[in-house]
Amino acid sequence: MAPLYTDETPDEVKNAKGLHLLTMNTPNGQAVQILLEELKDVYGTEWTTTLIDIMTNEQKKDWFLRIDPNGRIPVIIDNTVSPPFPSHETSAEMLYLIKRFDKDDTFGFKSDRERNEALQWTFFWHGSGAPYQGNLGWFNRQQEKLPAGIKRFRDETYRVFGVLEIQLSGKYNDGPKEFLAGEGKGKYSVADIKTWPWVKGWERSGYTKEEMEAFPHLLKWIDRIAQRPAVQRGIGETYALKK
């Protein structure tokens, strides 16, 4: 089997003994950072971290592509198994982490029905949330403004915020929910952790307070999750690039 690490691989990556995270403090990075911090609070899970400055294109180098052919962060490598197992794509990484390290299903579910609900909302954001909001950011940052591109992704992102609002308001179900998946008021899970780092940035994405007033349950959900110590650590200083 081709080796995962080569001479080019940074020492802190190839010498890592346990779980190792390659990340940058972006919404995708934060999803995995938060889950690891949550697992630490419940089970004492340990890992080491390498911060990748994506602006330098380190993630496009050969050593990185060997670990993640997509050349993007975040990536986790489980060095506790032989050979070491790399996982890319936030949602796949989160599902790997809960399968291996969340034995009590604290951030997942025991029942098939609820587990599938969590998958639906995780995939919803992976496929229909993050790409829209990410592209909105990209179009917003361009010097040359392309109104059709901005409008397309602005409208779609606003629409998917509305989908989350429908779910959290429970208007077609049994009343308001505190979290996206799970019976009754729902339970904080990987589905919320996947979604929150993006949606919390609505202001940065260019939406006004007035526009967001259409989503009162979503705004409360953002605040509810922001209170968690693991969430605050997961988006905090530890993950800031040291210049």
Ligand SMILES: N[C@@H](CCC(=O)N[C@@H](CS)C(=O)NCC(=O)O)C(=O)O
């Ligand atoms: N679908 C991927 C997206 C990962 C992604 O787009 N990561 C961005 C940062 S948020 C990145 O690495 N960008 C650098 C690049 O495109 O080279 C996931 O969910 O993990």
